Amino acid sequence: MNGSTSSQKHPLDGLLRTDRIPHIWCPGCGIGTVFSSSLIAIRSTGAEPMKTAVVSGIGCTGRGAGYVNLDSYHTTHGRAIPFATGMKLANPELSVVVFSGDGDLFAIGGNHFIHAARRNMDLTVICVNNLNYGMTGGQAAATTPYLAKTSTTPLGNPEAPFNLPLLAYACGATYIARWTMLHTRDLTQSITEALTRTGFSFIEVLAPCPTGYGRKNKLKASDLLKVYQEKAIVKNGANPAETILDLEQGITLGKFVEYDRPTFAQNYKAVTSD
Amino acid sequence: MEPAVLTGEHFLNGDVACAEGALAAGCRFFAGYPITPATEIAEHMSKRLPQVGGVFIQMEDEISAMAAILGASCAGAKSMTATSGPGFSLMMENIGLGITMETPCVLVNVQRAGPSTGLPTLGAQGDMMQARWGSHGHYEIIALAPASPQEIFYQTITAFNLSETYRLPVLIMADEIVGHLSERVIIPDSSKIKLRSRPRPKGRKDRFLPYRPGANGVAPMAHAGEGYMVHFTGLTHDEKGYPVMTAEAQAEMVDRITGKIRKNLDRIIQVERYRLEDAEVALISYGISTRSSLAAVDEAREQGIKAGLLRLLTVWPFPEDMVRELAKRVKGLITVELNLGQIHLEVQRCAEGRAPVVLVGHAGGSVITPEEIVEKIKEQVG
Numbered sequence A: 001m002n003g004s005t006s007s008q009k010h011p012l013d014g015l016l017r018t019d020r021i022p023h024i025w026c027p028g029c030g031i032g033t034v035f036s037s038s039l040i041a042i043r044s045t046g047a048e049p050m051k052t053a054v055v056s057g058i059g060c061t062g063r064g065a066g067y068v069n070l071d072s073y074h075t076t077h078g079r080a081i082p083f084a085t086g087m088k089l090a091n092p093e094l095s096v097v098v099f100s101g102d103g104d105l106f107a108i109g110g111n112h113f114i115h116a117a118r119r120n121m122d123l124t125v126i127c128v129n130n131l132n133y134g135m136t137g138g139q140a141a142a143t144t145p146y147l148a149k150t151s152t153t154p155l156g157n158p159e160a161p162f163n164l165p166l167l168a169y170a171c172g173a174t175y176i177a178r179w180t181m182l183h184t185r186d187l188t189q190s191i192t193e194a195l196t197r198t199g200f201s202f203i204e205v206l207a208p209c210p211t212g213y214g215r216k217n218k219l220k221a222s223d224l225l226k227v228y229q230e231k232a233i234v235k236n237g238a239n240p241a242e243t244i245l246d247l248e249q250g251i252t253l254g255k256f257v258e259y260d261r262p263t264f265a266q267n268y269k270a271v272t273s274d
Numbered sequence B: 001m002e003p004a005v006l007t008g009e010h011f012l013n014g015d016v017a018c019a020e021g022a023l024a025a026g027c028r029f030f031a032g033y034p035i036t037p038a039t040e041i042a043e044h045m046s047k048r049l050p051q052v053g054g055v056f057i058q059m060e061d062e063i064s065a066m067a068a069i070l071g072a073s074c075a076g077a078k079s080m081t082a083t084s085g086p087g088f089s090l091m092m093e094n095i096g097l098g099i100t101m102e103t104p105c106v107l108v109n110v111q112r113a114g115p116s117t118g119l120p121t122l123g124a125q126g127d128m129m130q131a132r133w134g135s136h137g138h139y140e141i142i143a144l145a146p147a148s149p150q151e152i153f154y155q156t157i158t159a160f161n162l163s164e165t166y167r168l169p170v171l172i173m174a175d176e177i178v179g180h181l182s183e184r185v186i187i188p189d190s191s192k193i194k195l196r197s198r199p200r201p202k203g204r205k206d207r208f209l210p211y212r213p214g215a216n217g218v219a220p221m222a223h224a225g226e227g228y229m230v231h232f233t234g235l236t237h238d239e240k241g242y243p244v245m246t247a248e249a250q251a252e253m254v255d256r257i258t259g260k261i262r263k264n265l266d267r268i269i270q271v272e273r274y275r276l277e278d279a280e281v282a283l284i285s286y287g288i289s290t291r292s293s294l295a296a297v298d299e300a301r302e303q304g305i306k307a308g309l310l311r312l313l314t315v316w317p318f319p320e321d322m323v324r325e326l327a328k329r330v331k332g333l334i335t336v337e338l339n340l341g342q343i344h345l346e347v348q349r350c351a352e353g354r355a356p357v358v359l360v361g362h363a364g365g366s367v368i369t370p371e372e373i374v375e376k377i378k379e380q381v382g
Ligand SMILES: Cc1ncc(C[n+]2csc(CCOP(=O)(O)OP(=O)(O)O)c2C)c(N)n1
Pocket: A058, A059, A060, A061, A062, A077, A100, A101, A102, A103, A104, A105, A128, A130, A132, A133, A134, A135, A136, A141
């Protein structure tokens, strides 16, 4: 895990529920780094912390809501986005961040992602993609690579994974980026941009789950980090249809999409006030 | 802006009256998904909410509708959704989240006959036990049952008041017949409508404990954006709202969220007693079935039989003491409901064998007639 576990005073202390440390994340887990980047980004926007709310679903990533010293809501599996939708619409002054896992956001909660993106709901969605269900012991997810081993695909995954940036683009997300937890600077920059803009922003972050995915596929945390380093192809502005996530062929990273169109709230206001 | 309270005399169906009741209660956020026979509630809210500065959103399903109203409530809005059987089933998990996070909101179930897709356009009261126990785990719920458009108007206001006072999702268990029946509805002047709102924190923000209960067992609620930096979770939690994975924390939390209802039964439960003082046979009924029950009581009295009715406005929590007391002094109890015996089980439980209990009910799709009830009354005294 990252610096947030250290016993010294941490620069993010104000944004951390220090009384809840130690956290549950395993040694070598990538979630903590993504979590730290998110907090640094929240701080760097300069916005009043009390105007930011964090909503998570269920999973190891979903526990993020429990460690952030902001208004934070740890909801049900897959339902962080609709919960955040209600929150944002009830109080448009809030900046609402969804921090959750790939299983939560794209398997059980996939339908909500699709529709929130279509509506251009003004939310920032950060997805920690560890290629599996970490919390329940490393089962296959909608992001698990073809033929990869998980506890429910012991002979190899027969399914093809989503390419999340392409899915987000097709659904209408207006900001789309993908990084790995090694690319902390770019990642923090992307989250900051997402937080300061208006519209549905989606950031996928690859992060190792050594306990689940790693163990089953004989990849130590350091092996996965090496893959991230060696296979990264940074291509800002890449067409989402041409991005790939293949641990052998390469992993396209970058800020792929950013454009403006009216949000749900803006359109709602326009059509209902005449 | 149009007024939120449409004071005056109207001719409305139950669904529309429910929506107007919600607006009068201060509801300013509605998330829903269309389903017969509840759709008119959503349609009416979609028209009316923007007129009063509120927001309507049609979600992608009932799971997200329920999640959205919880999120809106956590940001401070009085919020509601409305559905029928299949959608009610989809809402169950997030009802439990609302119970555990202690988030006020109102959920209307305009019941149709089930199971499954059942009879979409025909009424029933078959979801009463699901209302009580449909979400997993042990909890208490509040559920009201209206018998007319006028009553659903008032009960929707009551539902909001109860949800705000006790911080939980409150259910209105209507049915297709009440939902689609058009009758006179009088909407009073807004000054005559008493509204309650959730208890709110006072004092230092950094010392605030989001789940430390006040005098009536209910903790004050801080909203997102107010600077209290609260943590809400569906995990078992302590007064700080922090997860604690022990049997002791579980006992403490569940005792508290059930206790706030159990300790306030007298304030929550509402019933109407009709010709019960000298009754030898007592009917126990709720919602649409009370209309036939009332007629049956009058008819039986015409025929010289001392019948009476305990009309449950609140079905959950169940008025156990009242039924116990009745069972001690009548010759027989009759449950009247549009299912094959759900609240009937409660009546039997509370009668404790002191009086025979029989059911007048069927699987739904049509109302129960007064004649069927009178027959049973005669059998009870005969
Ligand atoms: C309705 C429901 N189904 C299943 C579960 C069990 N469950 C908890 S977390 C999880 C998967 C989490 O995976 P992901 O979102 O990728 O998070 P990670 O643990 O990998 O960070 C599952 C299936 C649940 N909590 N709720």
